[in-house]
Amino acid sequence: MSDEYRVALEQACALALAFHGSRASRSPSATASFEELWAALNGSTPEDGMVAHEVIRQLAEGADAGLMGAAGPRSFAKVTGGSHPVGVAADWLTSVWGQNGGSYLGSPANAVTEQVAARWLLDLLSLPADCSIGFTTGATMASFVCLAAARGKVLRQAGWNADADGLFGAPAINVCIGNDAHATIFAALRYLGLGHNRVIRIPTDDVGRMQVAALSSALASHEGPLIVIAQAGQINTGAFDPFSEIADVVHRHGGWLHVDGAFGLWARASPGLIHLTAGIEHADSWAVDGHKWLQVPHDCGYAIVRDAQAHRQAMAFEASYLPPGGGACREPFHYVPELSRRARGFATWALIRALGRSGIAAMIEQHCRLARRMAERLASEPGVEILNQVELNQFVVQFGSGESPECRDQLTKAVVERIQAAGVCYVGEAVWRDRLVMRFSVISWATTQQDIDQSADSIVAAWRQVSAGIIRGRSER
Numbered sequence: 001m002s003d004e005y006r007v008a009l010e011q012a013c014a015l016a017l018a019f020h021g022s023r024a025s026r027s028p029s030a031t032a033s034f035e036e037l038w039a040a041l042n043g044s045t046p047e048d049g050m051v052a053h054e055v056i057r058q059l060a061e062g063a064d065a066g067l068m069g070a071a072g073p074r075s076f077a078k079v080t081g082g083s084h085p086v087g088v089a090a091d092w093l094t095s096v097w098g099q100n101g102g103s104y105l106g107s108p109a110n111a112v113t114e115q116v117a118a119r120w121l122l123d124l125l126s127l128p129a130d131c132s133i134g135f136t137t138g139a140t141m142a143s144f145v146c147l148a149a150a151r152g153k154v155l156r157q158a159g160w161n162a163d164a165d166g167l168f169g170a171p172a173i174n175v176c177i178g179n180d181a182h183a184t185i186f187a188a189l190r191y192l193g194l195g196h197n198r199v200i201r202i203p204t205d206d207v208g209r210m211q212v213a214a215l216s217s218a219l220a221s222h223e224g225p226l227i228v229i230a231q232a233g234q235i236n237t238g239a240f241d242p243f244s245e246i247a248d249v250v251h252r253h254g255g256w257l258h259v260d261g262a263f264g265l266w267a268r269a270s271p272g273l274i275h276l277t278a279g280i281e282h283a284d285s286w287a288v289d290g291h292k293w294l295q296v297p298h299d300c301g302y303a304i305v306r307d308a309q310a311h312r313q314a315m316a317f318e319a320s321y322l323p324p325g326g327g328a329c330r331e332p333f334h335y336v337p338e339l340s341r342r343a344r345g346f347a348t349w350a351l352i353r354a355l356g357r358s359g360i361a362a363m364i365e366q367h368c369r370l371a372r373r374m375a376e377r378l379a380s381e382p383g384v385e386i387l388n389q390v391e392l393n394q395f396v397v398q399f400g401s402g403e404s405p406e407c408r409d410q411l412t413k414a415v416v417e418r419i420q421a422a423g424v425c426y427v428g429e430a431v432w433r434d435r436l437v438m439r440f441s442v443i444s445w446a447t448t449q450q451d452i453d454q455s456a457d458s459i460v461a462a463w464r465q466v467s468a469g470i471i472r473g474r475s476e477r
């Protein structure tokens, strides 16, 4: 390697180590405005090159104040993992190796690593060992892949080959989905020509679980192709649909049951939590993320399909320069839409190897414990209302109980802004049952009990400041 490139790689390594060392003390969110970042990174189109290490220095300097603290220990707004160092190390090698993860020819090492990791995933998630897995960019694309397999299969059962002939003239597919499904499922349906508006929305209960009686009555006079989409881990409450009963209803009607388990499917990796997912093994496909609870660096998701042939029929294609597949080795591109792509097997393999079954279970259980600890601390504070029982690792909370609904929304917004300005932890807003809430999710490997307690102090202080403001406002009136 030329000295110039060696220096650039060494510099990236030094910058990465410095960043890693300061994760816990850095601001948990970006500190620069759009304008500041634009000024730091913009310039006229480069006419000539620049020495490599200087490029890397400028990039790191320009990006620094715009980096979110997702890899740090006190980032609770999004349900994303914390880019675990073992995954990062594997990811560095993935980039340096420059493998094309699309096919066995492109990278025998990745193809085999994905095949091993896929087996490990099915074992950890207690799903049937003969399911097929596609390595995607995330749960959105994992659901897209699973639903493509579903669409092909339910239409073939109705005598229509959608993969060959498309959807024009095809029998209609009824798609049923819980009213509190994740927004990305509707996007996946749209990409597949199933439309995000023509779905049948099934009412849910107070924590967002699909109501089986409502599903049954929606299907009472149903005939023809059917896809039902359930959820493991509602984004606000962490709730799980009643899978056993849903699977019974769906299969009685000859339908395909897909489960969006972006983070919640990981409850299956914990002996203490697996009961929450009871019956989920009867589904026909599952979408789950690697970059959420498994802590794989972005981007990584898994599309898991029980009927491997339906999975391949939806995704595989032939080309003169590619081997037809078959034999002992799985062809990565038979299970996802992409051909050339990042070799995602390495980071997944490394993280499962590093944490092991017991480490993954312990981490997930710890996050659920820490979420409960935070909820209990906040609930003990007058004027704070936790809106759901903490079943998993997340909950939603509103500030200002006893005030009018509009006032509670405003107070909650004000508290979130104060927490963000204080810079101890990062939380965000969400809307739940028409109420503006603060959502709190514990999902990073880096979060400790001390981080939770320190963050609780900051949240409570923000609420006390805001509520002191209301009391002052009243006495001045």
Ligand SMILES: *Cc1c(COP(=O)(O)O)cnc(C)c1O
Binding pocket: 079, 137, 138, 139, 140, 141, 182, 184, 185, 233, 234, 235, 260, 261, 262, 263, 289, 301
């Ligand atoms: C995060 C999430 C998704 C989307 O996953 P991406 O990895 O962002 O594509 C879908 N469903 C649920 C429940 C999620 O939490």
